[in-house]
Amino acid sequence: MDVPFKLEVIALTTVIIKLGVSLFPYSGKNNPPMFGDYEAQRHWMEITVNLPIQDWYRNTTDNDLLYWGLDYPPLTAYHSYLTGLMAKKINPDYVNLLASRGFESPNHQFFMRMSVLVSDCLFFISALYFYIKNLKMDNKYKWVFFALCSHPGLTLIDYGHFQYNSVSLGLALWAIIFVSKGRNLWAAVAFSAALNFKQMELYHAIPMFFYLLASCHRKGSTLISQLVNLIKIGVVTLATFALIWYPFLQLHDGLLQQVLSRVFPFNRGIFEDYVANFWCTLNVLVKIRRILEPTSIASYCLLLTALFSFPCGLHLYFKNSLRNFHLCLINVSLAFFLFSYHVHEKSILLVTLPVSIASPYFPFTAFWFLSISHFSMLPLYAKDDLILPAVAVLALYCLLANSSLKLEMGRSMQFKCLAGISAIGSAVLALLFLICPNPPAYPYLWTLLVSVWSFAHFSVFFAYFLYVQFWVGSQSLKLKMQ
Amino acid sequence: MLWRIFASITFGKLLFIPSYRSTDFEVHRNWLAVTHSLPLNKWYVDDTSQWTLDYPPLFAWFEYLLSWVACLFDPEMLKVENLNYASQNTVLFQRISVIFTDVVYALGVQKCLYSIGSTQGGNSPTILAFLLLCNVGLFIVDHIHFQYNGFLTGILLLSVGSILQKENLKAAFWFSVLLNLKHIYLYIAPVYFVYLFRSYCIEIQKSRLTFHFKRLIKLGMVVVTTFGVAYGPFVGQFQQVMSRLFPFENRGLCHAYWAPNFWAIYNIVDKILAVSARLFGWTTVSTTTASMTGGLVQEFEHAILPSVGPKTTLICTLLALIPAIVILLRQPNQPRVFVRAIVLCAFASFLFGWHVHEKAILIVITPLTLLAVSSHEDCRLFLLLSITGHVSLFPLLFTPFENVSKIFLVLTYSLASYSFLSALHYDPKSKSTLVKFRSWERLFLYGLVAVALFESFIHSMVDPSGKLPFLPLLIMSVYCAVGVIYVWLLFVIASLKTEKKISKQK
Numbered sequence: 010m011d012v013p014f015k016l017e018v019i020a021l022t023t024v025i026i027k028l029g030v031s032l033f034p035y036s037g038k039n040n041p042p043m044f045g046d047y048e049a050q051r052h053w054m055e056i057t058v059n060l061p062i063q064d065w066y067r068n069t070t071d072n073d074l075l076y077w078g079l080d081y082p083p084l085t086a087y088h089s090y091l092t093g094l095m096a097k098k099i100n101p102d103y104v105n106l107l108a109s110r111g112f113e114s115p116n117h118q119f120f121m122r123m124s125v126l127v128s129d130c131l132f133f134i135s136a137l138y139f140y141i142k143n144l145k146m147d148n149k150y151k152w153v154f155f156a157l158c159s160h161p162g163l164t165l166i167d168y169g170h171f172q173y174n175s176v177s178l179g180l181a182l183w184a185i186i187f188v189s190k191g192r193n194l195w196a197a198v199a200f201s202a203a204l205n206f207k208q209m210e211l212y213h214a215i216p217m218f219f220y221l222l223a224s225c226h227r228k229g230s231t232l233i234s235q236l237v238n239l240i241k242i243g244v245v246t247l248a249t250f251a252l253i254w255y256p257f258l259q260l261h262d263g264l265l266q267q268v269l270s271r272v273f274p275f276n277r278g279i280f281e282d283y284v285a286n287f288w289c290t291l292n293v294l295v296k297i298r299r300i301l302e303p304t305s306i307a308s309y310c311l312l313l314t315a316l317f318s319f320p321c322g323l324h325l326y327f328k329n330s331l332r333n334f335h336l337c338l339i340n341v342s343l344a345f346f347l348f349s350y351h352v353h354e355k356s357i358l359l360v361t362l363p364v365s366i367a368s369p370y371f372p373f374t375a376f377w378f379l380s381i382s383h384f385s386m387l388p389l390y391a392k393d394d395l396i397l398p399a400v401a402v403l404a405l406y407c408l409l410a411n412s413s414l415k416l417e418m419g420r421s422m423q424f425k426c427l428a429g430i431s432a433i434g435s436a437v438l439a440l441l442f443l444i445c446p447n448p449p450a451y452p453y454l455w456t457l458l459v460s461v462w463s464f465a466h467f468s469v470f471f472a473y474f475l476y477v478q479f480w481v482g483s484q485s486l487k488l489k490m491q
Numbered sequence: 492m493l494w495r496i497f498a499s500i501t502f503g504k505l506l507f508i509p510s511y512r513s514t515d516f517e518v519h520r521n522w523l524a525v526t527h528s529l530p531l532n533k534w535y536v537d538d539t540s541q542w543t544l545d546y547p548p549l550f551a552w553f554e555y556l557l558s559w560v561a562c563l564f565d566p567e568m569l570k571v572e573n574l575n576y577a578s579q580n581t582v583l584f585q586r587i588s589v590i591f592t593d594v595v596y597a598l599g600v601q602k603c604l605y606s607i608g609s610t611q612g613g614n615s616p617t618i619l620a621f622l623l624l625c626n627v628g629l630f631i632v633d634h635i636h637f638q639y640n641g642f643l644t645g646i647l648l649l650s651v652g653s654i655l656q657k658e659n660l661k662a663a664f665w666f667s668v669l670l671n672l673k674h675i676y677l678y679i680a681p682v683y684f685v686y687l688f689r690s691y692c693i694e695i696q697k698s699r700l701t702f703h704f705k706r707l708i709k710l711g712m713v714v715v716t717t718f719g720v721a722y723g724p725f726v727g728q729f730q731q732v733m734s735r736l737f738p739f740e741n742r743g744l745c746h747a748y749w750a751p752n753f754w755a756i757y758n759i760v761d762k763i764l765a766v767s768a769r770l771f772g773w774t775t776v777s778t779t780t781a782s783m784t785g786g787l788v789q790e791f792e793h794a795i796l797p798s799v800g801p802k803t804t805l806i807c808t809l810l811a812l813i814p815a816i817v818i819l820l821r822q823p824n825q826p827r828v829f830v831r832a833i834v835l836c837a838f839a840s841f842l843f844g845w846h847v848h849e850k851a852i853l854i855v856i857t858p859l860t861l862l863a864v865s866s867h868e869d870c871r872l873f874l875l876l877s878i879t880g881h882v883s884l885f886p887l888l889f890t891p892f893e894n895v896s897k898i899f900l901v902l903t904y905s906l907a908s909y910s911f912l913s914a915l916h917y918d919p920k921s922k923s924t925l926v927k928f929r930s931w932e933r934l935f936l937y938g939l940v941a942v943a944l945f946e947s948f949i950h951s952m953v954d955p956s957g958k959l960p961f962l963p964l965l966i967m968s969v970y971c972a973v974g975v976i977y978v979w980l981l982f983v984i985a986s987l988k989t990e991k992k993i994s995k996q997k
Contacts, residue, residue: 015910021903028896029506119891126895401505408499 014152019409020138023159026402027129027168031122034394035171041111045393047121047171048111049077051103054093057086059106062256066268071106080271083253084205088176092124125167125175132179140186140366150369156409157372158365160379161402162386166355169395174355177207178362184217185338185366189331193221193238194245201249208272212345212359216337219322223329277351283456284354285385285463287313287347293457310350317344324479332370336478338363343471347464354389354460357382357467371477376410377428378470384435385463387442388456396443431466438462493604493620497597500625501590504634508586511890516585516637517575518542519554520568526551527558527569531724535732539571545735548721549671557588589633592642599648600624603861606655606826615864618911622860623648627904628853628881631897636887640850643673644857651833651858655826659691663710667717674736678840678854682832685816690823742846744799748964750847751883751971753807757796759969765794804845811839814983827865831986833858838979849887849968852880852975859982867916867925868985872978874912875932878905879974882943886964894947901943935974942970 037045056072056079057065065086068074079086096103096117103109103117137158141151167175180203187196200217204210225238257264280289288310291297297306318341325337342360346352361382368375383403390399442455451457521540529537534544534551544551558569564584568576600623604616633641650665666683669676687710694701725732749755792798815835822828837855841847856877863873881901888897913924928936946963954962 015906018903018907018910021899021906025896025899025903026503026506028892028899029503032507032509032892116891122892123895397508398506401502404502405499408495408502 014148016138016142016148016151016155019152019155020134022409023155023164024126024130024134026159026405027126027164030164030168030395030398030402031126033169033398035118035121035169036393038113038394043076044111044113045171047113050089050171050173051096051112051117051121052077052110053079053086053089054096055104055106055109057090058093058097058104063264066271067264074271076110078271080274082205082208082272083257083268084202085173085207087253088128088173088206095124096120121171122168125171125173128173129167129175129179133175133182134179136179136182136186140182140189146369153372153410154369156406157368157376157379159406160361160365160383161399161406162361162379162383163358164402165383165386165390165395165399166358169398170355170389170393172355174207174358177203177210178358180206181210181213181362182366184213185335185363188217188220188334191224193224193242197221197242197246198249201246202253205250205253209356209359212342212356213338213363215318215322215341216325216334219326219337220329220334223326227329274351280352282354283388283453283460284352285357285460285467286352287464287468288352290461290464293461307350310348313348314344317341317348321475321478333478335363335367335370336474339367339474340471340478343467343474347467347471354386357385373428374470374473377431378466380406381431381435381463381466381470384439385460385467387439387459391443434462492617493597493601493624496617496620496624497593500630501593504590504593504630507630507634507896508583510635510896511888511893512582512635512637513887514542516577516582519585519637519639520576520581521571521574522546522551522554523558523561524569524571524573526555527561528571532728535725535728535735537571540574543735545738547671547674547736548725548732549668550673552721553672560584560588585637586634589637589639589641592639593633593645596629596641596645596648597624599645599652602649602652603655606652607861607864613915614911615915618915619860619864621911622863622908623857625904625907626853626857626860627900628850628856628877628884630900631881631884631888632850632853635893635896638850640853643669643676644853646672647676647854647857651830651861654686654829657824657826659687660709660713663687663713664717667714671717671721675851676854678844678851679833679836681812682815682819682829682836685819686823686829686832689820690829693823695823744804744845746846746848748849748886749968749972750841750849750851751879751968751975752842752844752847753972753976754799754804754843754847755968755972756976757799758793759965761793761796764796768795801845804843807843808839811843812836814986815839818986827862830858830861831989834862834982835986838982842976842979849883852876852883856880863912864915866989869982870912870916870926871928871932872982872985874905874909874926875928875936875974876978877908878936879939879971879978881905882939883967883971883975885943885946886967898943898947935977939970939974942966 035045035047037043037048060069060071064072066074066079068078072078079089093104099120100116103112103120137155141155141158144151144154146154163174163178166172180199184196184200184203187193187199196217200210200213204214221242222239225235225242251258254265257268280286280292283289288297301309321337321340321344325333339360342363346356346360361379364375364378380403383399383406387399390396438455438459442459445455447454517540521542522544525534525537525544537543561568561581561584565578565580567573567578568581568584570576600620603623604620607616607619629641629644632638646665646669650662650669653659653662653665663683666676666680670680688707691710692703692707694703722729722732745754745758749758812835815832818828818835819832834855837851837858841851841855844851856873859869859873859876862869864870878901881904885897885901888894909926913926916925917923918925946967950963
């Protein structure tokens with residue numbers, strides 16, 4: 010009998026790895042006056058616990074929006090409120106209004122890290138576990154699949170840098186799971202929740218929309234029943250939104266606009282720092298911001314993003330299948346990452362979710378993509394002093410997910426060469442970044458090279474994924490892990 | 492496969508570099524400083540730090556070698572007067588030195604796998620490699636708490652592996668080295684003594700006894716040379732070194748936290764008797780001597796039961812050794828019997844020894860792992876002992892993060908070892924696994940979960956002011972002691988039984 014790879018064992022192993030990463034520094038540790046994302050999250054707990062709900066998004070004497078003002082939709086605020094209540098119960102000093110700014114005792118760090126772990130277990134790990142557990146797949150491949158999905162980028166950002174991406178991604182994953190079970194109404198609820206946790210979930214909205222729309226047609230035979238299905242989904246979505254936004258709708262005028270302007274900040278730049286996307290790379294050749302007005306940049310972004318995403322969505326609409334749904338999720342989110350306005354380097358995590366879910370189609374390519382997305386955040390890790398865990402987790406990832414590589418490495422020589430060049434190139438670039446000082450004339454040379462190198466990968470991957478969605482028949486793309 | 496598992500667990504260890512470290516970290520830093528900056532004749536004399544050098548000479552040499560690498564990281568850590576020095580580079584160096592010297596452990600595992608792998612096919616070498624390399628007790632004690640047990644266990648496995656391959660002289664060499672690194676391994680020295688004497692120096696063929704005097708000389712040379720090299724430089728200070736290695740006078744029967752052994756049960760029975768005596772007025776014994784200070788003070792005067800001195804523990808240990816000696820004498824030249832004897836002997840010392848540390852359970856668990864892959868009976872005992880023994884290490888870690896980590900670590904290891912081993916001992920006839928816990932064993936494990944949760948979380952919630960700080964430790968050690976003694980009894984019976992079976996077959 011073969012060694013049974015219990016899914017629980019790999020799930021627990023990923024938790025241990027996450028616990029290990031939690032021991033390392035977070036963004037803005039001991040770095041006043043602004044600190045970093047850790048302080049932002051703590052500050053939101055402070056704001057939501059102490060202020061009435063109408064003041065959460067407004068600049069008041071107690072809520073200085075320039076100091077980490079809330080800029081995520083209400084569900085994040087509610088999440089902060091709940092964790093904040095717990096914080097208050099454990100130690101009121103954690104969330105004292107104004108006085109608690111920059112609070113970071115060891116016990117508080119433990120509390121914050123555990124809040125991430127608990128959120129992760131409730132939303133992401135549980136979703137992944139149920140999804141993979143119920144697949145018809147050999148135990149060994151389930152193990153590999155789970156390991157592939159627990160990719161280093163997400164671990165490092167949530168448990169190192171400090172964010173709660175696992176909540177929004179977990180909710181999106183629940184939506185994907187409900188879709189694959191044919192429970193479209195629940196999918197609409199879960200996805201609306203995800204969207205209301207982080208507005209960046211818009212990256213996944215177009216495929217979700219087209220898939221649900223198309224599935225209405227499929228189910229009902231008559232026009233009326235199709236219409237009823239559509240209305241049901243619409244009502245459920247609206248109801249979820251209404252429920253979440255209810256406190257802001259009934260309060261006085263202008264509050265809604267205020268919240269929206271916080272959540273969609275058009276006054277922020279086209280990209281932040283160096284991002285491995287189209288605009289940042291183009292900026293090396295042409296200084297976009299000198300040539301174009303911010304508003305026209307935004308419209309170009311919209312145009313290019315739409316140009317790439319809508320064909321994928323329409324393709325999904327006309328050739329509606331789960332496989333196309335997964336691929337469309339990849340392509341649209343990647344198009345958003347590469348071309349849309351104000352993209353963070355961390356936004357690549359939104360692409361990694363569908364890529365990891367689709368990994369049984371192309372395990373090695375998925376592994377490759379997920380590793381490169383981890384690499385693309387190298388400058389961020391360096392800033393947060395997280396190089397050691399980043400390298401260790403990547404190495405563990407390679408070792409744990411390793412058995413899947415053999416499945417696809419049997420391919421052509423060129424493919425192997427390409428993968429080899431990519432790995433060696435990334436390693437060399439990482440070493441240069443870490444060891445060599447930048448030449449004085451170009452103080453951000455290595456950072457820029459890291460993002461250009463990653464962009465080159467992402468655009469090739471984009472071309473590949475587009476090719477797979479449009480030109481590879483569903484027959485020839487069998488699940489390789491089965 | 493072995494090296495792939497080793498690489499994985501190594502990267503896992505790297506992730507725990509910033510975690511809590513016990514005073515043992517400072518102990519080893521001080522030894523680095525002592526061996527690096529003081530002349531040889533001061534190594535065992537210096538008492539600048541309260542953590543004086545109390546390991547045998549080879550370990551001192553080992554620290555001396557490490558100190559030259561430490562230089563490159565941060566020379567400040569090598570100053571004897573820099574007490575409690577822990578710069579970032581010091582932590583990094585010390586942690587990495589433990590992680591790196593675990594290569595010896597991997598080599599030891601490899602040595603044992605050669606012989607096990609050749610007799611047992613299939614997945615058993617891979618599973619054995621996993622069980623040993625990822626041993627969670629070593630992970631907790633070495634890579635969080637901070638010690639060099641992986642390296643030492645590696646040498647032990649090199650020695651055991653040599654016996655398994657019938658390379659007796661090599662085994663003797665490695666074991667002498669081990670004794671000169673850490674004298675706690677004297678616990679299992681009787682087994683080596685009896686085995687090498689009976690199986691290597693004496694040969695009985697058709698009731699004709701041949702004594703190989705030459706072999707005895709060779710053996711003696713190996714042992715004497717190793718000890719000579721180790722102790723040679725300290726020959727003038729032998730007495731001083733010994734007083735450091737065996738500080739009997741100021742140690743009590745039990746360590747601050749009672750190791751889960753026979754004396755933990757003995758202590759608690761005494762307490763219960765004392766308390767009930769007071770309640771019912773049976774005696775006029777003043778119970779102040781036994782007032783619940785157990786654990787706080789190492790010296791422990793028993794109130795009702797007779798107090799136990801080092802001599803009593805020695806007699807008990809020797810009595811408990813009898814099964815090990817019996818099976819060794821009845822079945823010479825059986826490497827597997829040798830491994831059983833090691834386990835029995837380590838059990839005896841752990842259960843009845845004087846001032847036993849809870850970490851010593853690892854000396855029982857690691858050799859028992861070697862047996863777990865070959866028989867489903869031993870496998871069940873291994874699982875029981877590994878779960879109980881590793882949980883009994885919990886009080887070593889008490890900081891918030893490590894409280895969570897230790898639970899996940901032990902849970903994962905236990906679950907993984909159970910699922911791998913139960914698949915290995917799969918019975919195609921009955922279509923189920925042969926590793927089946929009895930109902931009371933299951934009950935015991937559930938109780939263990941409750942005790943572990945109580946120790947880690949519930950106690951601090953129920954008793955935040957800390958009025959009864961030793962209650963969780965008390966419950967933990969007594970509960971685990973029950974499990975360890977149960978496994979020991981079953982293991983003794985199983986050893987004597989299998990031994991009978993084999994002799995009948997002959």
